[in-house]
Amino acid sequence: MYNTNKTIVAVSVAALLTGSAFAMSENSNGNAEVSAKIDGKYASNYAEIIKNADGKYLDKAVIEAILGEEATHGRNGMVGKLDPANPYSFEVDDSIDGGNHGNAQCKIPKAFVEVHESAAKNYFDDDRFVARGFGTPIAETALEKWNISVDGDGKGLPDPSVGMTIEEGGQIYVQFCAMCHGEFGEGAKGYLALAVEEDLVTSSFTDPAPMKSVGNYWPYAVTLFDYIRRTMPFWTPNAPYIGDAGYLGMAGYILQSNYLVMDDEGTELEDDTFFNSEVLMKVNKYMPNQGNWFCDHRPVIHNARCMTNCPDDQVGWDGTGDPTQYRQARKLPDGTPQYNVPQRLHEDKPGVGHAGM
Amino acid sequence: MTDKMEEKVALQTDASRNQGRRAFLKGSAAVAGGVMFTQAAHASSGFDPKKAVAPYAGKAELTEVLQDGAARKSLGFGVRKYPYGMPSPFEKEVQRRTLEWLTPDSMASITMSPIHQLHGIITPNGLHFERFHGGVPTINPDDHRLVIHGLVERPLIFTMDDLKRFPSISRIHFVECPANGALEWKGIQLNSVQWTHGMMSCVEYTGVRLSDLLKEAGIKPEGKWIIPEGADASGMSRSLPVELAMDDCFIAYAQNGEALRREQGYPIRLVVPGCEANMWVKYLRRIMVHDVPLQHREETSKYTELMPDGTAQRFSWYMEANSVITYPSPDFKMQGPGKYYVRGLAWSGRGKVAHVDVSTDGGKNWKEAHFTSVVLDKAWTRFELEWDWDGSEAFLMSRVTDETGYVQPPMPQMRKLEGTNNVYHRTAMVTWRVHAWEDGKSGGLIENVQY
Numbered sequence: 001m002y003n004t005n006k007t008i009v010a011v012s013v014a015a016l017l018t019g020s021a022f023a024m025s026e027n028s029n030g031n032a033e034v035s036a037k038i039d040g041k042y043a044s045n046y047a048e049i050i051k052n053a054d055g056k057y058l059d060k061a062v063i064e065a066i067l068g069e070e071a072t073h074g075r076n077g078m079v080g081k082l083d084p085a086n087p088y089s090f091e092v093d094d095s096i097d098g099g100n101h102g103n104a105q106c107k108i109p110k111a112f113v114e115v116h117e118s119a120a121k122n123y124f125d126d127d128r129f130v131a132r133g134f135g136t137p138i139a140e141t142a143l144e145k146w147n148i149s150v151d152g153d154g155k156g157l158p159d160p161s162v163g164m165t166i167e168e169g170g171q172i173y174v175q176f177c178a179m180c181h182g183e184f185g186e187g188a189k190g191y192l193a194l195a196v197e198e199d200l201v202t203s204s205f206t207d208p209a210p211m212k213s214v215g216n217y218w219p220y221a222v223t224l225f226d227y228i229r230r231t232m233p234f235w236t237p238n239a240p241y242i243g244d245a246g247y248l249g250m251a252g253y254i255l256q257s258n259y260l261v262m263d264d265e266g267t268e269l270e271d272d273t274f275f276n277s278e279v280l281m282k283v284n285k286y287m288p289n290q291g292n293w294f295c296d297h298r299p300v301i302h303n304a305r306c307m308t309n310c311p312d313d314q315v316g317w318d319g320t321g322d323p324t325q326y327r328q329a330r331k332l333p334d335g336t337p338q339y340n341v342p343q344r345l346h347e348d349k350p351g352v353g354h355a356g357m
Numbered sequence: 358m359t360d361k362m363e364e365k366v367a368l369q370t371d372a373s374r375n376q377g378r379r380a381f382l383k384g385s386a387a388v389a390g391g392v393m394f395t396q397a398a399h400a401s402s403g404f405d406p407k408k409a410v411a412p413y414a415g416k417a418e419l420t421e422v423l424q425d426g427a428a429r430k431s432l433g434f435g436v437r438k439y440p441y442g443m444p445s446p447f448e449k450e451v452q453r454r455t456l457e458w459l460t461p462d463s464m465a466s467i468t469m470s471p472i473h474q475l476h477g478i479i480t481p482n483g484l485h486f487e488r489f490h491g492g493v494p495t496i497n498p499d500d501h502r503l504v505i506h507g508l509v510e511r512p513l514i515f516t517m518d519d520l521k522r523f524p525s526i527s528r529i530h531f532v533e534c535p536a537n538g539a540l541e542w543k544g545i546q547l548n549s550v551q552w553t554h555g556m557m558s559c560v561e562y563t564g565v566r567l568s569d570l571l572k573e574a575g576i577k578p579e580g581k582w583i584i585p586e587g588a589d590a591s592g593m594s595r596s597l598p599v600e601l602a603m604d605d606c607f608i609a610y611a612q613n614g615e616a617l618r619r620e621q622g623y624p625i626r627l628v629v630p631g632c633e634a635n636m637w638v639k640y641l642r643r644i645m646v647h648d649v650p651l652q653h654r655e656e657t658s659k660y661t662e663l664m665p666d667g668t669a670q671r672f673s674w675y676m677e678a679n680s681v682i683t684y685p686s687p688d689f690k691m692q693g694p695g696k697y698y699v700r701g702l703a704w705s706g707r708g709k710v711a712h713v714d715v716s717t718d719g720g721k722n723w724k725e726a727h728f729t730s731v732v733l734d735k736a737w738t739r740f741e742l743e744w745d746w747d748g749s750e751a752f753l754m755s756r757v758t759d760e761t762g763y764v765q766p767p768m769p770q771m772r773k774l775e776g777t778n779n780v781y782h783r784t785a786m787v788t789w790r791v792h793a794w795e796d797g798k799s800g801g802l803i804e805n806v807q808y
Contacts, residue, residue, distance in 0.1 A: 055760070055761070056760070056761055056762030057761050058763035059761070061762075074774055078774070106598070106650075106671065106672035107600070108601055115600060116600060118604045118605060119601075122603045122604070123568050123576075123599070123603040124603075129572050131575075132522075134515070135513035135515045135519055136513065138506070139512070140506055143643075147506075147645065149584060149651055151651050155649075180461075190461030200663060200778075202778065205544065205777055209543070209663075209777070209780070212663065217663075218657055219652070219657050223653065223657050223658070226651070226654070227658075230591075231590065234464075234465075234590075289669075292667060292669060293661075294668060294669075294670060296675075298675075298677060298782070299763055301774060302762075302764070305764050309722065310720060310722070310723070315720045315767070316719060318772075318808070319770070319773075319808075323719020323752045325808075326752075326806035326807060326808055328545060329544075329545040329546060329547065329548055329805060
């Protein structure tokens with residue numbers, strides 16, 4: 001069963017969406033009152049406000065004039081940017097209407113007015129365009145040889161008649177992949193693990209970053225097929241002796257190693273499952289982490305340019321206000337001291353730095 | 358070195374005699390006082406060459422000049438000794454470097470530019486940082502083609518000569534891996550600006566506008582996304598919204614006046630000014646115009662940012678405004694109290710740099726630096742600020758404000774919002790701790806510390 005993590009952001013997306021009848025029509029008359037709001041929340045005359053501020057669309061005062069002061073900082077600001085009506089939002093409303101299983105899109109925020117003006121000049125409004133005729137026409141069918149792209153909707157996948165059982169895929173995986181990624185996707189020799197069960201929530205400074213892999217992180221299963229057919233095996237990618245059937249089988253084996261499911265009942269992939277593009281698209285709908293993604297939230301942080309006696313929360317370790325509280329470098333993973341410290345102490349002659357770098 | 362140095366007191370002027378050696382050691386405040394004295398004595402009489410003497414008063418004077426060496430006493434080498442010129446062998450330590458424990462092999466790895474050893478805003482081609490996902494191919498440009506297809510009226514294929522026939526543009530832009538600074542998410546790891554900020558370079562590109570080529574193929578209104586793809590083993594792909602592609606992207610065939618280097622995508626690469634270098638697809642051979650993004654591995658599994666609550670940010674295209682002090686920085690050691698010119702680099706993925714402020718007290722107080730280079734859109738900008746170091750412990754920081762009004766944040770603010778597992782886009786300020794001059798053997802050491 002697909003299960004949305006109960007995170008602040010994911011919950012807030014749902015809350016924002018229920019009442020959002022995307023009302024960001026262009027402000028064509030240009031005479032909107034300063035208080036005019038989009039969805040009762042954002043200034044609809046944002047373009048005017050930005051223009052009056054010399055185009056400074058990321059200035060603290062400008063952002064707060066458009067978004068309001070209370071919802072612009074920290075986690076709250078991040079949540080606000082998930083509302084497509086927010087002129088600073090990268091979110092596209094139909095990526096969310098399409099649900100967690102659609103091909104999510106992001107956009108350039110409306111408030112980035114100079115980007116849109118430039119694109120209009122170079123393309124959308126270019127009515128003087130005349131083709132130069134310097135290229136050579138080519139048939140779209142001729143490009144099938146090169147076109148190996150499979151998008152998030154599954155466009156570009158092989159015909160459902162192509163595939164193999166998970167067990168057969170596992171045999172190919174062991175032959176071509178296991179030496180670097182481990183027999184069960186656990187990783188080897190420093191190469192990436194493909195199947196780990198790690199919680200993505202670790203905020204402790206000293207904890208190692210959680211490992212991200214297909215099951216606990218990837219939003220799309222189709223990406224796996226696109227990627228391994230495009231790039232693997234590392235030393236001879238897109239190998240004809242593996243072929244679409246083999247790449248599907250390997251993808252199926254990796255998905256099975258992640259215990260991924262393909263329906264509401266939680267049916268897992270069996271060794272004798274014939275893995276083809278249809279089964280792949282089923283798994284694609286049930287990727288566990290798919291609901292936990294959002295488009296670029298930056299810059300939620302927008303500070304004023306303080307010059308003298310700046311507030312304590314801008315100074316020192318964790319904003320304690322004390323510049324003598326700080327963290328220092330750790331030793332290298334092999335236990336040796338920091339790069340070129342003896343040189344900088346003038347104990348060693350200048351040289352190429354830490355051995356092996 | 359054959360010179361003989363004799364203990365000899367330098368000639369002194371009236372002004373410098375009043376200062377003496379003790380005043381010199383006390384630093385520039387005393388020098389400033391001496392200058393004032395001199396000014397009073399020679400009011401509005403223009404340049405006074407005698408002022409040049411004061412800071413040197415009390416220093417021993419050399420009495421024998423350097424002997425002529427081989428450079429003066431024999432002929433140098435002739436033309437075309439090196440048909441393609443190389444730096445002096447004495448510059449051999451200026452190299453791009455890697456950390457071999459970062460990646461399991463060198464074909465999917467990265468090197469950093471030695472930005473503490475660079476000057477101005479242009480990175481030489483041989484020192485441009487490298488990031489490969491499947492090694493560097495050596496492609497014959499005569500065999501290379503660029504195809505534009507998908508949601509277009511007229512799929513087209515171009516030779517390299519075709520591309521050079523189009524109107525050309527030349528632009529200076531920085532190119533930055535979004536993982537630049539990533540080592541610092543988990544605290545300080547390494548003491549060199551090459552490691553903290555070297556996953557970037559800034560060069561002059563020449564090429565053809567992407568909008569010119571896309572219009573040439575007749576992009577259809579339903580074509581909302583541009584999906585470039587490389588001809589290398591990684592088949593690198595990303596997805597760009599059409600507004601971004603039409604803004605200021607171009608396809609470059611030249612870098613700093615010559616053809617692109619193989620490490621940077623020879624024969625052609627995409628240039629997406631201000632955006633993650635991962636999107637600047639190298640060895641470009643295909644642009645598919647599409648209705649939806651690809652959701653490629655490099656924009657889902659990688660180049661996405663994990664937040665503290667387990668959610669993840671995707672399609673984070675723009676590189677935020679950023680800055681770093683390159684001198685003094687951890688590769689250098691202070692030479693004693695006195696006057697320094699703090700200098701560094703500032704850049705923004707959203708336009709021009711507007712201000713750079715420098716703090717020497719860990720961010721409590723700031724002074725505006727001036728620019729010593731041209732200020733260009735989405736390019737490195739050089740800043741410099743005069744600083745009188747009194748020899749006590751100092752905390753050097755730089756903070757950029759770009760023309761959009763965005764102010765570079767301190768690290769605690771970014772860490773509070775984004776946690777420490779983000780990997781990419783760590784663009785908050787860094788801090789160089791200058792050890793007090795009297796601090797034993799580490800006096801004057803410059804150390805990377807984190808707030």
